[in-house]
Amino acid sequence: MxxxxxxxxxxxxxxxxxxxxxxxxxxxFLKTIKREGLGKHLFHDARFNEDGSENEDFVLNKPAYxxxxxxxxxxxxxxxxxxxxxxxxxxxxxxxxxxSTSFADIFYNNSFKNGMLLIKVSKEDLEKxxxxxxxxxxxxxxxxxxxxxxxxxxxxxxxxxxxxxxKYCLLNGLDDIGLTEQKADKxxxxxxxxxxxxxxxxxxxxxx
Amino acid sequence: xAQPKTLxxxxxxxxxxxxxxxGTCLIxxxxxxxxxxxxxxxxxxxxxxxxxxxxPDLTLGVADHNVxxxxxxxxIDDPESRLQVETLSKNCDxxxxxxxxxxxxxxxxxxxxxxxxxFTLPGTTIVCGDSHTATxxxxxxxxxxxxxxxxxxxxxxxxxxxxxxxxxxxxVEGDLPFGCTGKDLVLAIIGQIGTAGxxxxxxxxxxxxxxxxxxxxxxxxxxxxxxxxxxxxxIAPDETTFEYLKxxxxxxxxxxxxxxxxxxxxxxxxxxxxxxxxVTMDAAHIEPQVTWGTSPEDxxxxxxxxxxxxxxxxxxxxEAVKASLAxxxxxxxxxxxxxxxxxxxxxxxxxxxxEDIRAVAEVARGRKVxxxxxxxxxxxxxxxxxxxxEEGLDKxxxxxxxxxxxxxxxxxxGMNEDKVPSGMRCASTxxxxxxxxxxxxxxTHLVSPAMAAAAAVTxxxxxxxxx
Numbered sequence: 001m002x003x004x005x006x007x008x009x010x011x012x013x014x015x016x017x018x019x020x021x022x023x024x025x026x027x028x029f030l031k032t033i034k035r036e037g038l039g040k041h042l043f044h045d046a047r048f049n050e051d052g053s054e055n056e057d058f059v060l061n062k063p064a065y066x067x068x069x070x071x072x073x074x075x076x077x078x079x080x081x082x083x084x085x086x087x088x089x090x091x092x093x094x095x096x097x098x099x100s101t102s103f104a105d106i107f108y109n110n111s112f113k114n115g116m117l118l119i120k121v122s123k124e125d126l127e128k129x130x131x132x133x134x135x136x137x138x139x140x141x142x143x144x145x146x147x148x149x150x151x152x153x154x155x156x157x158x159x160x161x162x163x164x165x166x167k168y169c170l171l172n173g174l175d176d177i178g179l180t181e182q183k184a185d186k187x188x189x190x191x192x193x194x195x196x197x198x199x200x201x202x203x204x205x206x207x208x
Numbered sequence: 209x210a211q212p213k214t215l216x217x218x219x220x221x222x223x224x225x226x227x228x229x230x231g232t233c234l235i236x237x238x239x240x241x242x243x244x245x246x247x248x249x250x251x252x253x254x255x256x257x258x259x260x261x262x263x264p265d266l267t268l269g270v271a272d273h274n275v276x277x278x279x280x281x282x283x284i285d286d287p288e289s290r291l292q293v294e295t296l297s298k299n300c301d302x303x304x305x306x307x308x309x310x311x312x313x314x315x316x317x318x319x320x321x322x323x324x325x326x327f328t329l330p331g332t333t334i335v336c337g338d339s340h341t342a343t344x345x346x347x348x349x350x351x352x353x354x355x356x357x358x359x360x361x362x363x364x365x366x367x368x369x370x371x372x373x374x375x376x377x378x379x380v381e382g383d384l385p386f387g388c389t390g391k392d393l394v395l396a397i398i399g400q401i402g403t404a405g406x407x408x409x410x411x412x413x414x415x416x417x418x419x420x421x422x423x424x425x426x427x428x429x430x431x432x433x434x435x436x437x438x439x440x441x442x443i444a445p446d447e448t449t450f451e452y453l454k455x456x457x458x459x460x461x462x463x464x465x466x467x468x469x470x471x472x473x474x475x476x477x478x479x480x481x482x483x484x485x486x487v488t489m490d491a492a493h494i495e496p497q498v499t500w501g502t503s504p505e506d507x508x509x510x511x512x513x514x515x516x517x518x519x520x521x522x523x524x525x526x527e528a529v530k531a532s533l534a535x536x537x538x539x540x541x542x543x544x545x546x547x548x549x550x551x552x553x554x555x556x557x558x559x560x561x562x563e564d565i566r567a568v569a570e571v572a573r574g575r576k577v578x579x580x581x582x583x584x585x586x587x588x589x590x591x592x593x594x595x596x597x598e599e600g601l602d603k604x605x606x607x608x609x610x611x612x613x614x615x616x617x618x619x620x621x622g623m624n625e626d627k628v629p630s631g632m633r634c635a636s637t638x639x640x641x642x643x644x645x646x647x648x649x650x651x652t653h654l655v656s657p658a659m660a661a662a663a664a665v666t667x668x669x670x671x672x673x674x675x
Binding site: 018022023031035083164165177181190203205 | 225226228230232234236238239245246248249252253257259263264265266267268274286288289291292295305306308314325326327329331332337338339341352353354355356357358360361364365366367369371403404407408437439457458459460464465467468471503524525527528621622623640642643644645648
């Protein structure tokens with residue numbers, strides 16, 4: 001996994017609540033068996049008109065935001081499906097960080113597994129960051145994960161909280177399957193104990 | 209005496225392999241359901257790293273999202289759908305994972321077949337790369353949706369890294385009135401708590417109205433937990449649960465059955481256990497529900513009118529309501545019962561079980577689908593279809609002008625060819641009314657199966673109590 005340490009990039013404002021996974025990537029684009037290539041369909045219904053041309057009013061189509069790497073969004077971002085296609089599409093487009101007051105749980109987990117940083121901030125901080133993000137060509141934020149600080153275009157900073165294990169994995173680009181495999185003995189012991197106590201657990205799917 | 213525990217705490221504590229210093233938990237997974245949409249990249253990851261599936265005997269595969277609901281004898285027309293379904297078959301074959309393929313009688317929606325086979329059991333942890341995994345919580349199992357990276361983690365290690373979840377209880381006392389079902393109950397709950405009301409929590413449903421539900425009704429309630437923002441729903445196992453599971457192909461047998469039931473009886477929350485959040489409701493006040501907007505929290509009783517933005521205090525929500533009404537083509541103040549529909553869909557992991565099909569047939573008997581309405585009934589599994597046909601329900605439906613299809617996810621999300629065309633309006637028993645969910649530009653009204661049938665035969669959203 002790619003490391004996430006410090007990012008300076010354009011922040012695009014998406015001032016809406018409940019941006020769901022079907023808005024992030026509509027389901028007609030989920031029939032892929034690859035992780036890559038979904039960025040071109042990101043926010044499809046908002047980004048493109050019915051004839052396939054770009055909707056000029058959509059923020060990511062505006063010249064200042066075409067290369068955005070950060071999204072600042074309203075409450076409950078990523079609600080809906082568990083499909084990891086939503087973070088894959090964001091990542092493939094070039095988004096590395098999303099800032100909101102809250103995220104849907106599954107989407108939040110999925111994003112970190114793909115090396116993206118999701119930051120939860122207070123309502124007041126979000127308003128301030130939304131203002132920053134609305135400055136077009138000057139809408140640049142610096143996100144410093146090590147120090148847990150976001151720096152705005154005018155030099156103002158704000159602190160954010162993050163779970164230490166997620167931070168550790170992102171900073172070091174760690175694949176957590178590898179980490180868990182180091183605990184194979186512990187998992188084996190657990191399985192033995194559990195299956196002795198509840199012998200109806202193993203083998204179920206093989207009963208077909 | 210030991211500290212009183214909730215149902216959730218009992219299951220969680222029983223599955224802890226390790227707690228890391230920062231509190232992140234490694235939990236063991238007893239049951240892993242896989243389908244074609246969210247697994248290809250996970251198997252690709254296993255191959256690239258030279259890993260195996262650690263416990264194929266705890267993993268069960270089925271193709272559901274992409275499969276056609278019409279004649280399957282010639283395979284799948286759409287090349288991308290076909291590739292996903294074929295990739296699942298190849299992956300299951302290569303890694304030794306049991307699979308119900310498209311032509312297996314037991315094939316169906318992943319959350320219908322798990323319980324139907326007895327793969328879903330009380331006290332277990334169940335995951336699947338699908339947010340409606342919450343369904344299985346109806347059995348008192350801790351079941352939640354995961355992303356593809358987590359699917360890969362479970363395939364490789366049979367464990368999952370999770371931060372501890374908070375515990376919320378929703379108690380619904382009283383009796384559900386005539387014409388109301390589990391669907392109306394859960395829509396009313398989401399209307400009250402909102403789509404982020406349960407974020408970070410596991411919701412335990414309790415109270416007489418929940419206990420009185422059949423397993424099908426409980427599954428409908430638990431299924432939509434994710435629409436209230438919580439990853440998992442839980443309902444304490446009881447005689448209704450045991451009765452449902454007894455004799456299922458993968459349920460425990462003989463002495464194991466007795467031992468399992470004895471263990472399951474220890475699972476309900478202890479007296480005095482505490483919850484971080486509590487909500488109580490009275491079932492007697494619930495009416496048949498219908499959504500008007502593009503979020504499941506946008507719900508009103510069928511006797512109400514389309515709301516206006518001014519009915520809401522939050523300015524963000526007012527904006528969202530304006531956008532929803534424009535998308536839905538609705539005018540504030542219009543009685544919900546006057547809203548004309550073009551399509552009706554009965555099915556999905558929310559309402560695609562035998563009891564749901566029976567409810568539709570009861571309304572359909574001796575009536576006709578309105579001329580301008582296309583009405584699809586899609587059973588949740590091959591076994592649901594078979595049972596419905598044994599009961600003659602298919603004949604009643606076909607006679608009344610409903611289409612009777614092969615099992616799958618179908619028009620709930622329109623990944624196969626079953627879509628609601630742009631600008632058309634559908635009364636649907638599915639779980640999400642998001643913009644474009646049932647097809648680009650489609651307009652969805654979430655309802656119970658009986659309410660969907662009432663809408664199909666009258667041609668507009670209708671109060672099933674009057675039929």
